[in-house]
Amino acid sequence: MYQIDDHTLREVLDDRSAAEHRVRVLTQAPHTDDLRAVGERVSLLRILGRLEEAEELGRRAVELTTEDGRPRLAASLRLAHVLQWLERFHEADELFTRALTEAAALRDDALLAFAHQHYGKSLFDQKRFAEAEHHFGAALELRERVGAPADQARSSRQALTAARRALQ
Incomplete structure (x- = not known):
């Protein structure tokens, strides 16, 4: 559905109309709650550039998760990613930092890797390349340790390469 751009580390859609169609499908029952x-919709809206909608839905997703733990943390990470794209870095980074702490407390290395990866992308957008490199490296190490899917490890390697290139 998308590729990751080597220079921006942002998703680039292969087929915008397919993504728009998927969003429409996800707005209908039984998907609405x-x-x-909802998480998939937040991500697609972000990638489509419909950032205000993505933020509103992202906040709703956090509210929908009535208990702490993995679902709420995943929703918070998606919201942080939207805030990053809105260049509201302080808010985004606050959520990313909290997510790192919570994922570590949950002893959920897969989620911790996700938090490192996306916090790294926020830092990368802010041109804080050394910090981004650290988080991408941590994400890659965790993903390799837990046997994450190949596309996730590949994404961390791609991000690590981009951060190192930016540091030169």
Whole structure:
């Protein structure tokens, strides 16, 4: 559905109309209050550049998760990613930092890797390349340790390469 741009580390859609169609499908029952569907919609709206909608839905997703733990943390990370794209870095980084602490407390290395990866992308957008490199490296190490899917490890390697290139 998308590729990651080597220079911006942002998703670039392969087929915008397919993404728009998927968003429409996810706005219909039974998907409207399904947390996974809402999360997918937040991500697609962000990638489509519909950032205000993504933020509003992202906040709703956090509210939909009535208990702490993995679902709420994943929703918070998606919201932080939207705030990053809105260049509201202070808010985004606050959520990313909290997510790192919470994922570590949950002993959820897969989620911790996700938090490192996306915090790194926020730092990368802020041109804080050394810090981004650190987080991408941590994400890659965790992903390799837990046997994450190949595309996730590849994404961390790609981000690490971009941060190192930016430091030169």
